[in-house]
Amino acid sequence: MTIQTRVKERADEQASSMTTDQQAAIRMVANDLHRLNHTIMKAVEAGVSVELVRSARHHAGEGNWGDLMIPVIVTQSRG
Secondary structure (H helix, E strand, O other), X not given: OOOOOOHHHHHHHHHHHOOHHHHHHHHXXXXXXXXXXXXXXXXXXXXXXXXXXXXXXXXXXXXXXXXXXXXXXXXOOOO
């Protein structure tokens, strides 16, 4: 079963009122998130649990911010 995350489609919908530079940045985030989601699914299928946790918040100084993430990995002991 393939799960559709719709990251790219949601980013495109939200980017309609943004500048060209903002749209390019959002497309890059969406593409990277799509790859990350795929990688997380592969890790889960390989037998680990993955949780993303905010490690910090980056502020641009004009009210814009973004969450910086780290993975917390849990492995199942086999045997």
